[in-house]
Amino acid sequence: MSRPLQIFSRAGLAALAVSASLALAACNGSGPDVNAKANQPLSPQMVSLISEKEMAPKSPILIRVFKEEAELEVWKTKTDGSYALLKTYPICRWSGELGPKVKIGDRQAPEGFYQITPGLMNPNSSYYLSINTGFPNAFDKSYGRTGEFLMIHGDCSSAGCYAMTDEQIAEIYALARESFSGGQRSFQIQAMPFHMTAENMARHRNNPNMPFWRNLKQGYDHFEVTRQEPKVDVCGRQYVFDAQPALGQSFNPSAACPSYSVPQSIAGAVSAKTRADDARMAALAPHTPVAPIRTNRDGGMNPIFLAKLKGEESTGPRMAYGGGSVPNFNPANVRPPRSDEELAAAGLPVPAAPRPTTLAARPGAPEAAAGTPVAAPATDTRVATVESGTPSYGRMVGMGGAQSAPLAPTSRPAAGGLRPAQSVGASGAASADTGASEASILMGAAPIVSPGGFGQ
Structure with a gap:
């Protein structure tokens, strides 16, 4: 190989490396913006709520997720060491049907018990911030289930994940970060089909x-x-x-x-x-x-988000989550669940409850x-x-x-x-x-x- 070609090749490789780095940074985020997102302090309102419930900002947490109700609960230990409910967050979007994640591409969100370590916290997420569930766990692997990158994240867009708004995931992420800072080595996510x-x-x-x-x-x-x-x-x-x-x-x-x-x-x-x-x-x-x-x-999709997406008032559902304003999200990023009209137009059956059977x-x-x-x-x-x-x-x-x-x-x-x-x-x-x-x-x-x- 001639020397000019060698120089060109090295320059080309360097350019490719820089391009790849920039592309990765664009996808995942980097630098001050990442640090700012991942290190947002708990809000004064959250600190006050923690105090009211006889908890400490750095005490351990536990998360429960309920698909059918589209809710995520954060529990935290009180001064007596027992867990109590800190806050319930409406889930902006989850995909698939009730039931476990089985294979790659089935759009199912996981169900089961997952242990979250600091290494599963992702400040570089394309979806603002994310917490990897760690799927597949030992149970999932025993059945040969496949899938990866099943997250709780922001951006209100899901294909096998539990999608929150950016505002919500920032607070949930901060609660997890503080619990790790306080000495909790891992916390549990209990993902359920319903209560x-x-x-x-x-x-x-x-x-x-x-x-x-x-x-x-x-x-x-x-x-x-x-x-x-x-x-x-x-x-x-x-x-x-x-x-x-x-x-x-x-x-x-x-x-x-x-x-x-x-x-x-x-x-x-x-x-x-x-x-x-x-x-x-x-x-x-x-x-x-x-x-x-x-x-x-x-x-x-939780009713408060579905109502906002349709431009409807949702005072009743909002009261269940403290009565405040609905967390902001970009409707352009959201593909809502199919409506009865969409199912009918696609030639799919509109779900109707069959006659009950005896239990x-x-x-x-x-x-x-x-x-x-x-x-x-x-x-x-x-x-x-x-x-x-x-x-x-x-x-x-x-x-x-x-x-x-x-x-x-x-x-x-x-x-x-x-x-x-x-x-x-x-x-x-x-x-x-x-x-x-x-x-x-x-x-x-x-x-x-x-x-x-x-x-x-």
Whole structure:
């Protein structure tokens, strides 16, 4: 190679490197603007709210996300160490359907339990600021689920993410940053399809994701009764909560669960809540229409944002979030969920609630003493099936539907020291996968990859 060509090549490579750096900076942001966004202090109003609730600015946080209601809750520890709700934020946009993220391009936002470390905080986001959920977690990986860059971010635009406004994500980001500054090494995100109440469980009782959601509800209930961040592990391809494996054993996401125990105080309280919820579900079901499994709307948007997008007044919904003005967002960036008119124009069915089915009470079972491994389930234990397109919960949760099949006994004990519902859930680990697999067919939207690599 001649010397002029060598010089040109080196110059060309340098120019390409500079161009690439500039392009990356344009995508992610850099310099003072990034620092300014990521280091915005908590507002005086937020500092005052924290003080009113007997919290400290740098105390630990926990986040709960609810798809159907399009809400994000930030919880924070009080001076007594228990978590209390600090603030509820309306979610500007989420995509997909209710149900877990299964594969790249399905537009589904994650559901499950995710642990956020400082390394998952992104000040260079194309969407103002973002918090990476860390999807796929150990549970997701045990099912071979794929996807990346599933975020909570700004810009009110989503393809598999939970999109807030820039104003909202700045405050949420600051709360997380301060908790890390105060010594919290990681915080938990609990991403739920909806508030796991008896009413909502009754409405969605025929959804093929119900076995998976019952597993999520176990963790939801642990937090509800303890007001402490539940310790989350995965074994037998299901979540287990506040569990301590037997001496010399450990949890493996893809292997059968070992013997383990849960503290008596937690196991007893969760068991009581589950029995009460199941009884209420049984009472509600005959009068509760079943929610559609698939809406074809491509996700949801909190009513206050939808009203603003339509130029409508939303005083009532705003009052639920403090009555202030709706956080600003750029309508040009937002693709709202499909309306009934759009569904009809596209030749898609407009969701209508079908006739309700009967939800029989799940028969009770004797509780095992906490700290004692539970024996393997009997051969007539029922698990969910989806051959008919809807799950048959049978005796497991008392749902109507297709005939359930017996589960063969296993050599491993079910959830030691847990409430009966958990021991059944532990023995029926495959049931969660059954619902999730069916969901990938029933809920899979057309693959769309969002700009900037988010929502894969």
